[in-house]
Amino acid sequence: MNTLDNTENPENGKPYSEAELRQTLLEYQAILDNASVGIVFTRDRKILRCNDRFSELFGWPKDHLVGMPTIIVYPSAEAFDEMGRIAIPVLSRGERLDTEVLLKRRDGSTFWGRLRGKAIDPADVHNGTIFILEDITEHRMAQERLLYMAHxxxxxxxxxxxxxxxxxxxxxxxxxxxxxxxxxxxxxxxxxxxxxxxxxxxxxxxxxxxxxxxxxxxxxxxxxxxxxxxxxxxxxxxxxxxxxxxxxxxxxxxxxxxxxxxxxxxxxxxxxxxxxxxxxxxxxxxxxxxxxxxxxxxxxxxxxxxxxxxxxxxLNTTAQRHLTVANRLRQALAHDEFALYYQPQVDMESGTILSAEALLRCLQPGDKAPISFGAFITIAEKTGLILPIGDWVLRQACLQLKQWRDLGYADLRIAVNLSPRQFHQPHLLATIEQILGETGLPANALDLEITESVLLQRSEDNLDTLQQLNDMGLQLSIDDFGTGYSSLAYLQRFPVHALKIDQTFVRGINQNLNDTALVTAIIAMAQSLHLEVLAEGVETEQQASFLMSHGCRAAQGFYYGEAVPAKTFTRLLRRQTAHMPGVQDSNVRRK
Ligand SMILES: Nc1nc2c(ncn2[C@@H]2O[C@@H]3COP(=O)(O)O[C@H]4[C@@H](O)[C@H](n5cnc6c(=O)[nH]c(N)nc65)O[C@@H]4COP(=O)(O)O[C@H]3[C@H]2O)c(=O)[nH]1
Incomplete structure (x- = not known):
């Protein structure tokens, strides 16, 4: 019940005295004037009374507002009419109005207000309405900003x-x-x-x-x-x-x-x-x-x-495969399901293992054979997963070489493949420096194998990177040589140390005239450029003899040994004599 409905003072049950009524009115006025929200009493859409905050919100003096039609606070006659259409039915049913409305200040600027209104006496809605008004411009702006940001x-x-x-x-x-x-x-x-x-x-x-x-x-x-x-x-x-x-x-x-x-x-x-x-x-x-x-x-x-x-x-089938492989690679990285296998690179005359090429494998559950990384490399490149994987390979390979060197195989070197994306990453040099620092290996123990296609893209940048790697003392080899389009003149621009003849040509030795001619030409070209040359994929004695007779000194292939886990490679180093065809003594140089 409204307090003033009852003319009796609830504190003593007697009718309000004039002094008590005056006191109560003063109290209400104090509440109104100190309220942080605008409060206004209206009747027939005219202002009867308002508090200080209300006049402050609009910039009008209080006595100017009193008696004014409420249209004075609306930005337009349409806005005033619209508010009437919304508010009058609600208020005349004695219900509470709660809405957001754009209002106008004395200087013509506008602000958003939250307006809550109720009939002063719900039993007699014509008796007038009390409205409570808050400036919610900042809130609205924040909301609009959020809405904007969401879209x-x-x-x-x-x-x-x-x-x-x-x-x-x-x-x-x-x-x-x-x-x-x-x-x-x-x-x-x-x-x-x-x-x-x-x-x-x-x-x-x-x-x-x-x-x-x-x-x-x-x-x-x-x-x-x-x-x-x-x-x-x-x-x-x-x-x-x-x-x-x-x-x-x-x-x-x-x-x-x-x-x-x-x-x-x-x-x-x-x-x-x-x-x-x-x-x-x-x-x-x-x-x-x-x-x-x-x-x-x-x-x-x-x-x-x-x-x-x-x-x-x-394309869908391809995309599906990409997704499966990318997930598999992510999982392998997270759960340590990669392993490095090592394939010997040998001096053909003596059979000495000169170097081990690190080749990545993805481990499989159970007894299943590990999968070659060759099948995944395009997707690893495309997704960028090659970068963390490549860092892992570099570190792991260097750690392994350190172990072998510590076992006494002091001249043994390690070859690591670098994909185009790895080669072009900005932190490559810093990463290599860090790994060499961690393992204490000299830079010339590490041989980086890059393909011709890496050199063919963005040649000026490549030259810089290669120069810096060369200055650090690293060995650089061109892998799969013969499959790209490098010309002699082109190769001369780059500080590389060795060419690896691609295995497809080695396979064609004495089988295919073109391949045989190409292999001979590559060896001759490497010699004239003072580059080392290594034949990849040597599988037979005939291939080995042909290569040696044409001046090729180093090779890698199943004839000399497949890629094997580190432990097996260690045994290979120890028992070289037994495994190396045509070799009488262990040629591994020990400290
Ligand atoms: N048929 C035959 N094959 C031989 C013979 N000798 C060696 N191979 C195989 O030929 C590949 C030589 O490595 P690649 O040309 O660098 O080619 C590599 C290299 O491009 C890439 N790869 C492997 N590991 C890594 C890695 O750690 N990082 C990067 N970026 N690429 C890698 O995957 C390719 C395939 O690697 P793998 O499957 O290990 O296959 C290896 C090796 O097992 C042979 O006599 N006959």
Missing amino acids: YDALTGLPNRTLLQDRIKQALSHAQRDQSQVVVMFIDLDYFKHVNDSLGHQVGDRLLQTVAIRLQKCLREGDSLARLGGDEFVLSLPVQNGSDDAALVAKKVLDTLDQAFIADGHELHMSASIGISLYPNDGTDAESLMRAADTAMYDAKEKGRNNYQFFTPA
């Missing part, structure tokens, strides 16, 4: 994945009605990570912002562009002529990226790999279309980057 990418201002999915859904429901098509295009910048790593994140961010602006210029009305994070952008466009329209837009995107970028004073050249999927052929919902476009994008990367590819169902 937009902070760096580029483009929609993010969530909003993109909504937009694709909308585009699909239109296309379903009009029997038209929708293209989803996954755009991934090539070698963007390299920009970030070499020039810093600030330059990377500028570049992404410029890319976003350029891509937006390729859009028409109704198209959507989003950034999914990193260097991944997605375009969705309603089209009439399916793949023809998609190809046109994809070419436009590649062209726009092809022009040089200037980011923080650096001139950069970018390209992208684009994967395309089409509704309804490749999927009927946003997720499946994005997945298909993503899969096609990987295909574009594999086909040499700077191109676009359409999704085909056959």
Whole structure:
């Protein structure tokens, strides 16, 4: 019950005296004037009374407000009418109004208020209303910011994945009605990570912002562009002529990226790999279309980057395998399920084991034979898993060599394969330095094997890296030599120490004229360049004799020994004589 309904003072049961009523009114006024919320009494949409906070919120003096129609606090007559439509029915039923409304201050500026209202006397709603008002502008702004952040990418201002999915859904429901098509295009910048790593994140961010602006210029009305994070952008466009329209837009995107970028004073050249999927052929919902476009994008990367590819169902099988292998590799890393096998590299004349090539194996449960890493290398490269795996291999191989050297095989060396991504990583030198420091091995005990294809990409950067590795004293070999396109002149530019003749040519010795000629030419070329040469995959005595007669001194292959676990390799070192064909004595040099 309302306190003032009862004219009796509840403290003594007697009617209120005039002094008591005055005291009570003063108390109420004190509450009103000290309240941190605006309080106003209105009747027939006119202000009867208000507190200090209310006048402060609007910047009007209290006596100016009293008697004024409440329209004075609304930004427009429409807003005033709208509030009437919402509030009057609620209040006249004696219910509580609770709403958020945009209000106007004396100086014309606006703010968001939370307005709660109730009839002063619910038994007589015409008696007037009391409203309580709070300024919630900051709260609203925070809420709007959160809403924005939930739907937009902070760096580029483009929609993010969530909003993109909504937009694709909308585009699909239109296309379903009009029997038209929708293209989803996954755009991934090539070698963007390299920009970030070499020039810093600030330059990377500028570049992404410029890319976003350029891509937006390729859009028409109704198209959507989003950034999914990193260097991944997605375009969705309603089209009439399916793949023809998609190809046109994809070419436009590649062209726009092809022009040089200037980011923080650096001139950069970018390209992208684009994967395309089409509704309804490749999927009927946003997720499946994005997945298909993503899969096609990987295909574009594999086909040499700077191109676009359409999704085909056959790609799915490949993508599935990639996923399984990537998971298997992650698991192997986490659970220590890798092992190194070692294959001898020998001096053909004497049979001396000169070096051990470390070859990675993935262990299998039970008695199953370990799997060669060769089957996984492309996926390890693509996912970046090669970097932690490669570090593990380097460290493990060096630790093993240290053990062998400590056993007395003082001149033994170790060869480790470096994949393109490992070779191009910025921390390569620091990692190698650290591992050599930890194991106390001299740099010339380590032989890094890189393929010709590594040299063929980005040759100036390579030259720098190779020079630094060479300066450190490491040995560098070109693996699978003959399968790339290195010319003599090209090779002369790089500080490498040895060539490894690819096993396919060795296999062709005396079987295939071309291979035989090629092997002879490679040996001669290596000699003229003062490079060492090692033949890979030597399986027969005939191959060995041919190679030796043409001046090849070192070899590796099943004829000399397969890759074996470290313990077996130790036995091999100890009992070389028994295992080495054509060797009379142990030739391993011991301290
Ligand atoms: N048929 C035949 N094969 C022979 C013979 N002699 C050696 N092989 C095999 O040929 C491969 C030689 O290694 P690769 O050319 O560096 O080729 C390696 C290398 O490219 C890659 N790989 C292996 N371990 C690593 C690693 O730790 N890091 C990196 N980045 N790549 C690795 O996987 C490839 C395959 O390795 P594996 O399966 O161990 O296979 C090895 C070896 O077992 C022979 O006489 N006949």
